[in-house]
Amino acid sequence: MHIKSSRWLVLATTVIGLLASSSIAQATEVTVSAAASLTNAFKEITQNYQAQYPEAKVSLNFGASGALLQQIAKGAPVDVFASADQESMDEAQKQGLVILADRRDFVKNTLVLIAPVDSILSIKRLEDLKQAGVKRIAIGNPASVPVGRYTQHALTTTKLWPALEDKAIYTQNVRQSLDYVARGEVDSGFVYATDAAIMKDKVKVVMAVPLDMPVTYPVAKIKASSNGDEARRFIAFLFLPQSQAILTKHGFQKP
Amino acid sequence: MNPAWTALLLSLKVAGWATLLNLIFGIGVGYLLARKRFPGRDLLDTLLTLPMVMPPTVLGYYLLVLLGQRSALGAWLQDHFGFSFIFTWQGAVIAAAIVAFPLVFKPARAAFEAVDGQLEQAARVLGISEMAIFFRVTLPLAWRGILAGVLLAFARALGEFGATLMVAGSIPGQTLSIAVYEAVQAGQDDVANTLVLLTSAVCIAVLLLAGKLAPGRIANRM
Numbered sequence: 001m002h003i004k005s006s007r008w009l010v011l012a013t014t015v016i017g018l019l020a021s022s023s024i025a026q027a028t029e030v031t032v033s034a035a036a037s038l039t040n041a042f043k044e045i046t047q048n049y050q051a052q053y054p055e056a057k058v059s060l061n062f063g064a065s066g067a068l069l070q071q072i073a074k075g076a077p078v079d080v081f082a083s084a085d086q087e088s089m090d091e092a093q094k095q096g097l098v099i100l101a102d103r104r105d106f107v108k109n110t111l112v113l114i115a116p117v118d119s120i121l122s123i124k125r126l127e128d129l130k131q132a133g134v135k136r137i138a139i140g141n142p143a144s145v146p147v148g149r150y151t152q153h154a155l156t157t158t159k160l161w162p163a164l165e166d167k168a169i170y171t172q173n174v175r176q177s178l179d180y181v182a183r184g185e186v187d188s189g190f191v192y193a194t195d196a197a198i199m200k201d202k203v204k205v206v207m208a209v210p211l212d213m214p215v216t217y218p219v220a221k222i223k224a225s226s227n228g229d230e231a232r233r234f235i236a237f238l239f240l241p242q243s244q245a246i247l248t249k250h251g252f253q254k255p
Numbered sequence: 256m257n258p259a260w261t262a263l264l265l266s267l268k269v270a271g272w273a274t275l276l277n278l279i280f281g282i283g284v285g286y287l288l289a290r291k292r293f294p295g296r297d298l299l300d301t302l303l304t305l306p307m308v309m310p311p312t313v314l315g316y317y318l319l320v321l322l323g324q325r326s327a328l329g330a331w332l333q334d335h336f337g338f339s340f341i342f343t344w345q346g347a348v349i350a351a352a353i354v355a356f357p358l359v360f361k362p363a364r365a366a367f368e369a370v371d372g373q374l375e376q377a378a379r380v381l382g383i384s385e386m387a388i389f390f391r392v393t394l395p396l397a398w399r400g401i402l403a404g405v406l407l408a409f410a411r412a413l414g415e416f417g418a419t420l421m422v423a424g425s426i427p428g429q430t431l432s433i434a435v436y437e438a439v440q441a442g443q444d445d446v447a448n449t450l451v452l453l454t455s456a457v458c459i460a461v462l463l464l465a466g467k468l469a470p471g472r473i474a475n476r477m
Contacts, residue, residue, distance in 0.1 A: 064440065066440060066441060066442070067440040067441075069442070070439065070440060070441070070442045073442065136342060141437060141440075141441070143437065143440070143441035143443075144437070144440040144441040144442075169342050172420070172440070183319070183323055183324070183325055184323070184324045184325050185319075185323055185324055185339075185341045185342070186342075
């Protein structure tokens, strides 16, 4: 009987200890919500950051910028927001989640049309997407995914949207579009040049899509961040030459 | 039409087909596991129960790999019928059916095991064929237990999200659960509210119905 109850005591102590330790860790932790297209580059930059500041703990949260914005708007404890478009950041500013002074563009990207590397379809221009052979086109959901908004904008400008809308497979973020093209589940898709570069063996870039607005990524400290100094230090780190070099290596351009 | 109704209709269609498939296979597999002894019986039971405990994303990934255009089956369907499960409502049916299957075959197995063998024996003595015994004696006796499971499976299929998101993506006219997810992602709280209330109402109705048919009630009546 005694042994049994002491075992329970050990177990309970361990569980409480684990729960407590994770909540203590949160205090010095900086949470970064970043656009899905930044996944690889930010993981690498964060490794360097933590090597330089061993006491710092960075949690990365990737997703469609629109979805990340909603999480922040609903009170998610986020310290830094890096969006793939100005629209999401404008909205964050409008809702008072970030202030203009804290906001800076840090990279630029290019919208590209891609197809599976073994695709036999002849897709050279945007108009070629109208051919019957192209049945499905992966497009980020314009309601929450910046790459989808850029795509919709480009196709609306060229008056192709009404003809192509029915072929659209809406995805949750740019990486899902990339994955569907790489698996050959869709005939083509719209992603960023940096995403296409990750899967060179599976997808080919058909063309860079002309846009009348730049694809620039803003980053900002969240106003309600309980960890403002740490957030500022992380953002400053993004602008250091070593971090910019990583971003360039992944195909991002200077804003 | 209001998008909420479109989503509800698609969800009902997907869950309806998934339930029909589960009814047929659930009775077959339930009967097989209850009455027959064969090697690998426990393994079969385990494998078919797996979708209930496995993360839906794992299941979705399996389906994407097994049914996708690059798979043998996916390529064959595409070449011969020009058909693909990925991004279609039929793909959503497969995902929902597999996730909900344990809820049908488990109670079906239990219901068949509970059928009094003497009644079947009596029918056999009267010279009725085995097929007729199954449909006129065994199945009617096990029916209520099976039906309760089927209704639960219908509710589960209605709520399927994870695996569906991976194989069907945001198919034109999304299912209720995916429409809720997308509305929240896009910050359309008013749409989300409508969808959530609608989903809750439908699930409560199905569960109430399932409760009325639960095996416990039969015992009370007998």
